[in-house]
Amino acid sequence: MNLLLAVPPTFWVAFALAGAVFTFIGSLGLYRLRDFYTRLHGPTKATTLGVGCLLVASALFFSVTADGLSLHEILVTLFLFITAPISAHLLAKAALHRKLPSLTPPPEIDRNVIT
Secondary structure, eight states: OOGGGGSOHHHHHHHHHHHHHHHHHHHHHHHHOOSHHHHTHIIIIIIHHHHHHHHHHHHHHHHHHTTSOOOHHHHHHHHHHHHHHHHHHHHHHHHHHTTOOOSSOOOOOOTTOOO
16 A cells, blocks of 8 residues: 555645745745845745745655656755755855845944954
């Protein structure tokens, strides 16, 4: 007997709904936040979690309805969780290099402290 058949449909429906909510919150943050640095958090935090939940729900659904495990979604999720922080880091470094203005003032640096 397939162990995934014991998973009730509400389990992957809950993952799909959670993914939709997180993705919506991330896109809303991208729309509502005012400067580049705060806009980075919308797609990299909430949307990554939302798409991850949607992919887990898809993997569960297709593993139950098809003959065997669906590993495509798991590989896409892994790729997403690896590349999203790296791309956000590179975007932030490029913005710092171009000296994009931020809404928050930079921290004061004490020149007397030796690190």
